[in-house]
Amino acid sequence: MRSVRDATAVVRAGLGDPGQEAPFLPGPVFAGPYRHGGDPAGARYTYGRYANPTWSAYEAALEELEGGPCLVYASGMAAVSAVLFSMLRPGDTVVLPSDGYFTARVLAEGQLARSGVRVRLAPTAGGAQRDVLGGARLLWLESPANPGLDVCDIADLAAAAHAAGALVAVDNTTATVLGQRPLALGADFSVASDTKALTGHGDLVLGHVAVADPALATGLATWRTQVGAIAGPMETWLAHRSLATLDVRLRRQCGTALTLAAALRDHPAVRACRYPGLPEDPAHRTASRQMAHFGPVVGFTLADRDAAERWLAALRVVLPATSFGAVHTTAERRGRWGGDDVDPGFVRLSVGVEDPDDLLEDVLGALDRA
Ligand SMILES: Cc1ncc(COP(=O)(O)O)c(C=O)c1O
Numbered sequence: 001m002r003s004v005r006d007a008t009a010v011v012r013a014g015l016g017d018p019g020q021e022a023p024f025l026p027g028p029v030f031a032g033p034y035r036h037g038g039d040p041a042g043a044r045y046t047y048g049r050y051a052n053p054t055w056s057a058y059e060a061a062l063e064e065l066e067g068g069p070c071l072v073y074a075s076g077m078a079a080v081s082a083v084l085f086s087m088l089r090p091g092d093t094v095v096l097p098s099d100g101y102f103t104a105r106v107l108a109e110g111q112l113a114r115s116g117v118r119v120r121l122a123p124t125a126g127g128a129q130r131d132v133l134g135g136a137r138l139l140w141l142e143s144p145a146n147p148g149l150d151v152c153d154i155a156d157l158a159a160a161a162h163a164a165g166a167l168v169a170v171d172n173t174t175a176t177v178l179g180q181r182p183l184a185l186g187a188d189f190s191v192a193s194d195t196k197a198l199t200g201h202g203d204l205v206l207g208h209v210a211v212a213d214p215a216l217a218t219g220l221a222t223w224r225t226q227v228g229a230i231a232g233p234m235e236t237w238l239a240h241r242s243l244a245t246l247d248v249r250l251r252r253q254c255g256t257a258l259t260l261a262a263a264l265r266d267h268p269a270v271r272a273c274r275y276p277g278l279p280e281d282p283a284h285r286t287a288s289r290q291m292a293h294f295g296p297v298v299g300f301t302l303a304d305r306d307a308a309e310r311w312l313a314a315l316r317v318v319l320p321a322t323s324f325g326a327v328h329t330t331a332e333r334r335g336r337w338g339g340d341d342v343d344p345g346f347v348r349l350s351v352g353v354e355d356p357d358d359l360l361e362d363v364l365g366a367l368d369r370a
Contacts, residue, residue, distance in 0.1 A: 002064065006178050006292075007247035014061025014240060028237035029053045050225050054233040058240040059208075065177045065243075066190050066210035069217045071224060072236055076173060076193020078229035079207030080104050083169050083189050084138075086223035087216075090116025092137035097124045099150060100142035100171060102339030125150040125282065127157055133164045141187070142171040143180075143290075144283065146324075147334045147348045149274040149299050151283035154290055158186030167216075173197075174324075178250055179293040183212045197296055197325025199242040200249050204235040249327060249353055253296035257351040260363055261298045269307070269367050271345070274299040297324050298349045299334075305344040308333040310370035312347070317354060317362040324350030329359055 002009050018024050029052060034045040045051050055072050062070040073079040084107070088094055096108055098121035108119045120136070122128040124145040129152070133139060139161040143151045158168045169189035170182035176197045182190035192198055194206040211217050224230060254277065261275035276287035277294030287294060302308045312320050312331060321330040322337075329352035335344045351359065 009065060010178070010246045011244045013064045013243055014057045014059075016060075025237075025241060026053075026057070028233040030233050049228055049230055052230075052233055052236070054236045054240075055231060058236045061240055061243055062177070062208055062210060067181060067183045068190070068210045068212050069214050070208055070210040071217060071220050072194075072231045072239075073207040073209070073224060074229045074231050075205045076191075076195055076207035077103055077107070078224075079191050079193070079209045080171070081107065081227075082220050082223045082229065083191055083209055084108060084112055084117075084140075085115075085227075086219040087138055087167065088112065088117045089137075091118075093118040093120060093135055094138045094140060095120045095122065095129050095132055095136045095166075096140045097129065097142050097145055097152075098122055099124050099145045099148045099341070100140075101146050101173070102337070104140070104142075104171070106339065123150065124148075124152045127152045130157055130160050133161055133166060136161070136164065136166040139166045139168045140171070141168065142173075144174045144276055144287070144295060144297070146174055146297070147299055147340055147342060147346070149174075149276060149281075149283060149297065151276055151287045151291075153286050154180075154182060154185040154187060162186070174295045174297055175291055175293070176246065176250065176295075176325075177210075178246055179254075179295055180291045183210060185290060188212050188216060194239050195325075196323065197250065197253070198246065199239045200246065200326055201238075201242055202323065202326035202328055204238050206231055206235050206239050250293050250296070252353045252356075253325075253351050254293045256353075256356040256359055257296055257298050258294070259356055260349065260351060260359060261300075263360060263364055264298065264300045267364065267367055269302060269370075270300050271303065271343075272301040296351045298351060300347055300349065301343045302345040302347065305333065305335065307370065308345045308347050311366050314366035314369035315362055316365070317358050318349070318366075324348065326350065327353045329354055 059070045170187040173193040190210040265273040276283040
């Protein structure tokens with residue numbers, strides 16, 4: 001349990017008590033080898049692929065926020081891979097969401113399945129993954145799921161998985177740790193792409209895993225050292241610096257996301273709009289129970305592929321781009337990648353921190369112009 005509230009916790013996370021004349025956040029440490037002679041047993045910093053003080057500071061910050069020991073990785077996918085490949089053995093079964101981030105699914109069905117791990121898929125909505133848990137070693141949840149934004153009851157599914165003898169991982173990228181705390185909800189692993197809202201400036205690629213049981217960190221650390229999927233000190237430092245504004249950014253992003261979602265829902269050109277914060281959204285009841293913020297991502301469907309492309313071309317403030325969670329509002333027709341089972345007119349809108357009225361005028365104006 002933290003002694004301060006979220007907005008304070010993110011500003012101070014991982015900083016300790018700076019010494020006299022010391023910076024609050026020391027600069028990045030760039031090192032291959034560290035000066036170290038003699039027996040390496042028990043030494044913390046010997047070589048840059050094993051450990052780095054800039055990682056340690058960021059990991060300490062995330063540990064305070066997540067509520068369990070944390071490891072930083074080169075990307076969200078490196079973090080996902082660390083859990084999947086270090087925890088699963090040939091003959092094990094993993095249950096994944098059929099509607100989660102598609103590269104995680106592709107990785108599991110390709111590389112992981114080739115190493116002898118059985119992969120089962122079921123949708124996020126309605127907790128359908130529970131029905132295929134029998135004999136599984138790992139349940140992988142993503143809530144809200146990207147890009148469809150369905151939500152599952154994490155505490156409920158974690159209890160069912162543990163009763164069935166499975167570990168539980170939650171990809172918490174869309175919500176961030178201030179939006180939802182997977183470890184407190186019963187997950188064993190909280191995984192995120194820090195590329196997205198957690199760091200929120202669209203200027204780095206990074207990921208992390210936090211664990212409920214410190215013993216689970218050992219395999220994850222060994223995987224990182226041996227595979228070499230390590231974070232750069234500069235990216236890690238930028239991420240730590242960016243954490244301080246997480247609460248401020250999320251409040252603005254989620255407030256504007258709700259405004260835009262309500263306006264899109266009511267527009268005659270919009271066939272469907274999904275945002276867990278909308279009271280009538282199918283995900284709202286469960287999301288309200290387990291989330292403190294509903295996230296910066298809104299999904300909506302226009303008539304067809306051309307209507308969505310015309311809308312994107314008519315935007316003046318919102319930038320056409322993939323990814324989500326940054327301070328810049330961006331949008332894309334998700335079907336252009338081909339990895340998700342989405343309507344050709346489905347748009348993923350990531351809401352930034354610009355003036356809410358400018359965004360509203362742009363999003364609605366582009367619908368009229370298109
Ligand atoms: C939900 C989710 N998890 C993981 C990832 C992978 O993160 P990264 O691109 O940092 O490797 C993404 C990327 O879009 C994502 O949306």
